[in-house]
Amino acid sequence: MISYTLKCDQGHRFDSWFQSAGAYETLRSAGHLACAECGSYGVEKALMAPRVSSAETPEKPDLTAPxxxxxxxxxxxxxYVEDNADYVGSGFASEARSMYLGATPERAIYGEANAAEARKLIEDGVPVAPLPFLPGKKAN
Structure with a gap:
């Protein structure tokens, strides 16, 4: 696991954990990183100091505590989202559009959409909002 300090194009800074440097790059290039404060997809790594612990007192991060x-x-x-909404995975954009058009019954859903899909949904008036986390179904 690796922790990066990230910043968005609106100036917000936040930390996030990734499985590896490659996992970060994959998520970034696919447009799946969003700001934890404002939801902007203009997210990049911020300049940060390395975390170094001494051999005498090894530092073990508590990944369960915020x-x-x-x-x-x-x-x-x-x-709340995971307890009250259906996970639809990469079919989010088509499922949201189908509900908006009345082809399928409305219900709370969450999943993944790339930046282009999300932008098109918003342009077409489909009510969607980015979540400040990746779905747990995809997390390790």
Missing amino acids: ENETAGKIAKLRR
Whole structure:
């Protein structure tokens, strides 16, 4: 696991964990990184100092505890979404559009859409919002 400090094009900074540097690059190039504060997809790595621990007191991060108040709120939102909405995976854009057009019954859903799909949904008036986390179904 690797932790990066990220920043969006609106100036917000936040930390996020990734399985590897390659996983970060894959998510970034696919347009799946969004700002935890404003939802902007203009997210890049910020300049950061390395975390170094001494051999005498090895530092073991507690990955279950939120790092700050915002992270705690995001964790609470994630639990609410996962408990109250259906995960539709990469079919999110088509499922949201189908519900908007009345072809399928409306229900709470979440999943993945790339930036182009999300932009088209918004342009067409389909009510969608980015989530400040990746779906747990895809997390390791």
